[in-house]
Amino acid sequence: MKFFFSSGHGACPGCSLPIAVKNVLYALEGKCFVVNPTGCLEIISSQYDRSAWGVPYIHSVFENAAAVAAGIDAALKALGRKDEGHVVVFAGDGATADIGIGCLSGMFDRNHDVLYICLDNEAYQNTGNQQSGLTPPGSNTTTTPAGKILPGKIGRKKDMVAFALAHKIPYVATASVAYPTDIRRKVKRAVEFEGAKYIQILCPCVTGWGINSNETIKVAKLAVETALYPIVEYENGELVRVRKIKERKPVEEYLKIQRRFRHLFKHPKGKEIIEELQRIADENAKRFGLDE
Amino acid sequence: MKITLGAVSKPYSALKMKTGDWGTHWPKVDEELCTGCGTCEMFCPDMCIEVVKVGEEEVNGKIKEIKKVKVNYDYCKGCGLCAEVCPTNAIKMELKDIYKV
Ligand code: SF4
Numbered sequence A: 001m002k003f004f005f006s007s008g009h010g011a012c013p014g015c016s017l018p019i020a021v022k023n024v025l026y027a028l029e030g031k032c033f034v035v036n037p038t039g040c041l042e043i044i045s046s047q048y049d050r051s052a053w054g055v056p057y058i059h060s061v062f063e064n065a066a067a068v069a070a071g072i073d074a075a076l077k078a079l080g081r082k083d084e085g086h087v088v089v090f091a092g093d094g095a096t097a098d099i100g101i102g103c104l105s106g107m108f109d110r111n112h113d114v115l116y117i118c119l120d121n122e123a124y125q126n127t128g129n130q131q132s133g134l135t136p137p138g139s140n141t142t143t144t145p146a147g148k149i150l151p152g153k154i155g156r157k158k159d160m161v162a163f164a165l166a167h168k169i170p171y172v173a174t175a176s177v178a179y180p181t182d183i184r185r186k187v188k189r190a191v192e193f194e195g196a197k198y199i200q201i202l203c204p205c206v207t208g209w210g211i212n213s214n215e216t217i218k219v220a221k222l223a224v225e226t227a228l229y230p231i232v233e234y235e236n237g238e239l240v241r242v243r244k245i246k247e248r249k250p251v252e253e254y255l256k257i258q259r260r261f262r263h264l265f266k267h268p269k270g271k272e273i274i275e276e277l278q279r280i281a282d283e284n285a286k287r288f289g290l291d292e
Numbered sequence B: 001m002k003i004t005l006g007a008v009s010k011p012y013s014a015l016k017m018k019t020g021d022w023g024t025h026w027p028k029v030d031e032e033l034c035t036g037c038g039t040c041e042m043f044c045p046d047m048c049i050e051v052v053k054v055g056e057e058e059v060n061g062k063i064k065e066i067k068k069v070k071v072n073y074d075y076c077k078g079c080g081l082c083a084e085v086c087p088t089n090a091i092k093m094e095l096k097d098i099y100k101v
C-alpha cells in the first residue's frame, strides 16, 4: 500500500488528518516508528482489534508521546538499529501544546532524533470541540461558548513555533494540509537533520469547525491566504523560507464559512474580535514578509 | 515467558470495516476529462483512489502511459474532496440510487 495508512479507518468523511498522515508516511516511504498519543488520530486509526497503520505504531497516553519517542530513539541507538527508520510522533494540538508540553520540552531539550508532528485542528475535537492552547481567539467551543457576554475564546493562539525555536532544535516548520507536496518536501528535509524536529500542520476539522466535508482543503487554503496561518520554515534557528501570498484576503473570508466563528458577525463584541484577528494576520504578514 | 502489554492489532486490519455505505453521494469520474494527474489520489482521506495505467499512446514519437483514476467504492465515504481538488473537473458527486425518491 502506497501510503502506509489504509482505508477502513473511522474518521469523519472529509477529515483532513489522514491526508496529512498519508503524505508524511509517503515522504518517509514507510520507514518509521510512529508514536501517537490520545486524540482524534488514535481514535480513528486504532479502534479495538483494528489498525489502519502499515508501519510500527504505538499509542501512548495523552501526555507522554514525546517521552515514548525519546525512549524508542534511545533504544534504537543502544541496539545499533538507527538505520531501520525514523522516530515520528503524530500528536494533536491539545496533546502538544497543553497536556504533553512538559514531555515535549524534555525531548526537545535532550535533542532526541525525533520528528514531532503536531496535527493542529485547533481544539480537542475527538471529545467534541473543547478549546486547547492552539484554539484561535473568537472560536466558539464547548468550553469557550459564545454567549450573551463572551464572544467565544478570549486570548491568543499559543505560539508553538516560538516554543520549539526557544529550545534551539535544528528544524521547525509549519504547513497546511492544503499543500501536500509542501508537507512531503518538509518531512524529507526535516529528517536530514540529526536531532529534534517540529512540524505543525493545520488540519481543519469538519464537525468542530462547522464546515462541509468537501471544504476542508478550501478552508486550510484560506487560513494561509489570509495570513492567519503563516507557513514558515526554520533551519538551525534561521528563517529560511516562507509561503508568499499573492493577494492577501481579508480574514472575514476565512471566518464566515465556519460555524465556530459565525457568531462574530452578530455578537456585540464580534467586531472587536474580527479586528483583533485581522491585526494578528497583518502582524504575521509583516513579520514574515508574506505579501508578494 | 512472553509478555504482551496492551492490545496489539495487525497492520491494515482496519480494512475489515467497509465504510463505503457511510455516504449519500459517490464520485463519478469522466474519463474523457481525467488526465491521470493524481491530485485526487494525494488528497483522498480514505485511500480509495488509485491512478492506474490503462494503456499507452504515442506523443511526438515517444511512448507515453495513459493513466486514469480508479475509485474503490467499498470504502469511499462520499466526502466530495476529490471533486473539489480535481483541476479538470473530471469528478462529479452523484446521489446514490438508494437515496433517490
Ligand atoms: S484529480 Fe482529476 S484529472 Fe487528476 S487524476 Fe484525479 S480525476 Fe483525474
Ligand code: SF4
Residues within 6 Å of the ligand: A014, B026, B027, B043, B044, B045, B046, B047, B048, B049, B071, B075, B076, B077, B078, B079, B080, B081, B082, B083
Ligand atoms: S468522495 Fe471522498 S472518500 Fe470518496 S473517493 Fe472522493 S475523496 Fe475519497
